[in-house]
Amino acid sequence: MTDTPTPSARSAEASRSISATEASRANGATDASRQSAHDRQTPDLVPSALRIFDLSLGQMLWSRRSVFLGVLLGGPVLLAFALRVMTALYPSGFRINGAVAGGAPIFGLIIWLLYIRFIIPVLGVFYGTALIADEVEDKTITYLFTRPIPRSAVLLGKYFAYLACTSLLILPSVMLVYFLIVPIGGGSIGAAFPALLKDLGMLVVGLAAYGAVFALVGTRLKRPLVVGLVFAFGWEPGVLLFPGYLKRATVAYYLQALVTHEMPQDSAVSLLMQVFREVPGVLTSLASLAIIVGVSLWFAGRAVETREYVLDQ
Amino acid sequence: MTAEHLSKWYGQVIGLNDVSVAVPPGITGLLGPNGAGKSTFMKLVTGQLKPSKGSVTVLGEPIWQNPGLYFRIGFCPEQDSFYERMTGLEWVTALVRLNGLDESAAAASARRALEQVDLMEAADKKIGAYSKGMRQRVKMAQALAHDPTLLILDEPLSGMDPIMRRKTIRMIKDWGRAGKSIIVSSHILHEIESMTPNILLINQGRILAEGNVHQIRELIDEHPHTVYVKAEQTRALAREFLAYDDVLSLKFEDEAVVVQTGRPDAFYARLTELAASGAAGAIHEVTSPDDNLQAVFQYLVKS
Numbered sequence: 305m306t307d308t309p310t311p312s313a314r315s316a317e318a319s320r321s322i323s324a325t326e327a328s329r330a331n332g333a334t335d336a337s338r339q340s341a342h343d344r345q346t347p348d349l350v351p352s353a354l355r356i357f358d359l360s361l362g363q364m365l366w367s368r369r370s371v372f373l374g375v376l377l378g379g380p381v382l383l384a385f386a387l388r389v390m391t392a393l394y395p396s397g398f399r400i401n402g403a404v405a406g407g408a409p410i411f412g413l414i415i416w417l418l419y420i421r422f423i424i425p426v427l428g429v430f431y432g433t434a435l436i437a438d439e440v441e442d443k444t445i446t447y448l449f450t451r452p453i454p455r456s457a458v459l460l461g462k463y464f465a466y467l468a469c470t471s472l473l474i475l476p477s478v479m480l481v482y483f484l485i486v487p488i489g490g491g492s493i494g495a496a497f498p499a500l501l502k503d504l505g506m507l508v509v510g511l512a513a514y515g516a517v518f519a520l521v522g523t524r525l526k527r528p529l530v531v532g533l534v535f536a537f538g539w540e541p542g543v544l545l546f547p548g549y550l551k552r553a554t555v556a557y558y559l560q561a562l563v564t565h566e567m568p569q570d571s572a573v574s575l576l577m578q579v580f581r582e583v584p585g586v587l588t589s590l591a592s593l594a595i596i597v598g599v600s601l602w603f604a605g606r607a608v609e610t611r612e613y614v615l616d617q
Numbered sequence: 618m619t620a621e622h623l624s625k626w627y628g629q630v631i632g633l634n635d636v637s638v639a640v641p642p643g644i645t646g647l648l649g650p651n652g653a654g655k656s657t658f659m660k661l662v663t664g665q666l667k668p669s670k671g672s673v674t675v676l677g678e679p680i681w682q683n684p685g686l687y688f689r690i691g692f693c694p695e696q697d698s699f700y701e702r703m704t705g706l707e708w709v710t711a712l713v714r715l716n717g718l719d720e721s722a723a724a725a726s727a728r729r730a731l732e733q734v735d736l737m738e739a740a741d742k743k744i745g746a747y748s749k750g751m752r753q754r755v756k757m758a759q760a761l762a763h764d765p766t767l768l769i770l771d772e773p774l775s776g777m778d779p780i781m782r783r784k785t786i787r788m789i790k791d792w793g794r795a796g797k798s799i800i801v802s803s804h805i806l807h808e809i810e811s812m813t814p815n816i817l818l819i820n821q822g823r824i825l826a827e828g829n830v831h832q833i834r835e836l837i838d839e840h841p842h843t844v845y846v847k848a849e850q851t852r853a854l855a856r857e858f859l860a861y862d863d864v865l866s867l868k869f870e871d872e873a874v875v876v877q878t879g880r881p882d883a884f885y886a887r888l889t890e891l892a893a894s895g896a897a898g899a900i901h902e903v904t905s906p907d908d909n910l911q912a913v914f915q916y917l918v919k920s
Contacts, residue, residue: 347684352715359711363700443698447759450663450694451715452687609682614665 349460352453356461357468364462364469369430373470376426377477380418384484391488407491408499412565414481415503419474420556420563424507425536427470428514433522433532435462440613449613456605463519463601470511475504499564506562513555513593516600523607551582555596558589618662618767618800622671625657632657634822635671640800644793646809647802649819655802656695658819659771662800663692676767688716691760695771695802697752701745705736705755708744709762716763723762730762731755735784749776749902754785761792768792770801774808776902779889786811805905807881841865842881844905846888847873850898857897861887873902 364370387410436459439445448458482500486493514536521535522528540554551557560567561584584592618640625632633654649655660666661673664680664687673680676689700708709727710720718726731740734754739747744755753773760768770789774782789812793799803809809816818826848854851874858864863880878884892900 347717351717355714358714363702366702443694443696444700446665446692446694446696446698447712448715449665450687450690450692451712452684452717453715454684610667612666614660 347452347454347457349454349457352457353460353464355453356448356458357464358461360462360465361468364431364465365472369434370469370473372430373427373473376423377473380414380423381477381480381484383418384414384481387488388484407486407488408496409566410488411482411485411496413568414485415478415565416563416568419478419507420510420560421541423474424510424559425514425540425556427474427511428518429529429532429536431466431470432463432515432518433528435459435466435519435522436608436613437522437528445613455608459519459523459605459608460601463515466515467508467512470515471508474507474511478504478507502562502564506559506564509562509590509593510555510559513559513596516597516604517555520600520604520607523604523611552592555593558584558592558596561589562586618673618675618798620658620661620671620673623661623668623673624670625661625666626669631822633661636822636824637671638817638824638827640798640817641815642798643815644789644799644801644813646813646816647800647819648804648806648809648816649802650804653804653820654822655804655819656771657822659695659769659800659802663690663769688763689766691763691765691768693756693760693768693770693773695775697749697776699744699752699755702743704741704743705731705747705751705758706740709755709759712759713762718763726762726764727758730758733761734758734788750778750781753777754781757785757788766798768797768799770799772802772804774803774805776904778900779885779892779903782808782903783889807885841877841879842884842905844876844878844881844884844888844903845870845873846876846900847871847902848898848900853897854891854900857891 436445439448439458445458449455479500482496483493486496517535518528518532521532525531540556543550543554544556620636620638623636624634636658647655647658657666661668662675662680664675664683667681675686678686680686700711703711706724706727709730710723713723713726713730714720716723728737728740731737734757736751736754736758739751744752747755753776757770757773760770773789774785777785786808789799789801793813801809801812814829816827816829817824846854851869851872855867855869855874858867858874858876861878861884863878863883865877865879867874867876869875876884888900888903891897
């Protein structure tokens with residue numbers, strides 16, 4: 305015989321069940337509120353940095369700096385266009401040291417002289433040093449520093465926004481130059497394409513390294529732009545001229561090891577560089593650049609966490 | 618909010634000097650002339666500055682390097698700085714997202730906050746095109762949007778027209794009645810007085826007095842009060858002012874009338890009515906230099 309619950313017993317059981325459900329819900333709610341209170345105490349770095357990235361990318365893309373960046377990146381494209389027109393006008397081609405130069409070596413020359421030695425460091429200096437300084441100068445940093453996010457997330461989010469913004473703008477510029485220059489003298493676009501991909505990767509690595517170094521300069525020093533320019537165009541090329549270990553304290557030493565094109569011998573300085581050039585391996589260079597990025601961002605993050613930026617206003 | 622022996626030095630200059638104070642829940646006005654230490658106090662309380670000496674705790678926790686506290690604090694800063702190319706709604710939404718809300722929840726919170734400050738009509742306009750009063754209100758909206766327990770408002774009425782000023786004072790009182798604690802700073806006594814009787818008087822980096830405002834206002838009324846009124850028809854406005862017996866003097870400056878009054882309360886009340894009636898054209902901005910308050914502080918310090 306099975307025990308069939310009487311209506312009153314069913315009702316009592318149902319009532320117990322409802323009470324248990326309510327209690328469980330109540331406990332759940334308490335747990336949830338406890339969890340929520342806990343979450344409120346511990347804002348995470350990465351999600352906070354991603355939100356700052358969202359906020360900053362649009363700001364960066366439509367800033368006055370981007371106009372400057374456009375002009376800077378338009379230069380090589382205009383030069384490539386002019387070379388292409390001249391090739392059409394003078395079909396005998398360009399001669400370097402008496403020999404007819406093909407498109408690929410000219411493209412390599414442009415990568416070295418314009419992008420590696422000039423545009424990448426300039427972008428690093430102008431954007432990297434301004435990551436926090438612009439917000440401080442505009443007095444908008446207060447809105448970010450009085451939100452429940454770690455201050456270092458502001459730096460990190462802005463750094464990634466810089467990397468995305470500059471990469472989005474530099475890659476089309478390099479590709480346009482590539483498509484305009486490589487066919488000169490019968491060069492094959494398809495054959496040189498893998499080298500182009502390596503160039504693009506190398507340029508992004510360069511932007512990452514210079515950006516991180518100059519972000520550190522921007523967060524630590526009072527006149528970051530001057531210091532940045534001296535570092536990029538005084539210290540780095542200067543140290544590379546001499547033999548010894550000092551050149552390992554530069555970004556250029558590791559970055560130049562990633563370039564697949566021949567280093568141009570366009571001046572006495574370049575010749576000197578060539579003579580004393582040591583080329584570290586690709587893996588060594590990539591690891592060193594990763595360490596430079598990591599260490600620079602860590603120290604920059606520490607500076608942002610502890611510095612009283614309102615005093616600069 | 619509690620400060621214990623709180624001091625802040627900027628090199629050789631003392632910004633705040635050995636301040637010990639406990640701000641109770643409710644609305645508290647921080648009153649002092651420019652350079653008195655109000656901004657330093659606000660920046661310490663909002664964790665933007667580190668105390669040189671002493672401590673400051675907000676909602677029971679130290680604020681410096683404690684970002685988790687900002688879930689419960691809303692701050693409306695004094696400076697008139699924005700991402701000018703963003704619309705009011707985009708800007709408030711972007712800032713509320715930093716509180717951990719997803720896009721749709723942040724947009725909903727931002728809309729609610731913009732409605733509260735009566736700015737929904739201009740929500741989709743770029744901030745660069747906002748008037749001074751609208752900019753003040755959008756700053757308050759970003760402070761409110763995440764429903765904080767404590768609101769810290771630094772000179773929130775600065776540059777607002779009389780009608781918006783009255784609305785904003787009413788809003789602040791409503792928020793106080795709704796259970797929020799509010800610290801609001803100003804250098805104009807009558808503004809603070811219309812929001813709360815609880816004040817902290819600050820001058821030369823020290824808290825001079827705390828408590829009821831009414832004793833102070835008697836002192837204030839003994840001193841002439843200067844009011845700068847930027848308006849569409851300055852001459853018509855000046856004619857109206859000349860009919861008031863409490864107006865001691867007036868002069869024209871660019872597109873504004875600068876008035877000295879012996880009874881600021883009565884003057885401000887009539888000015889609000891005048892702005893509402895439109896009898897003397899639109900009134901764009903009302904500000905008050907702090908000379909009158911400075912005189913009272915000098916008096917207090919001497920006595």
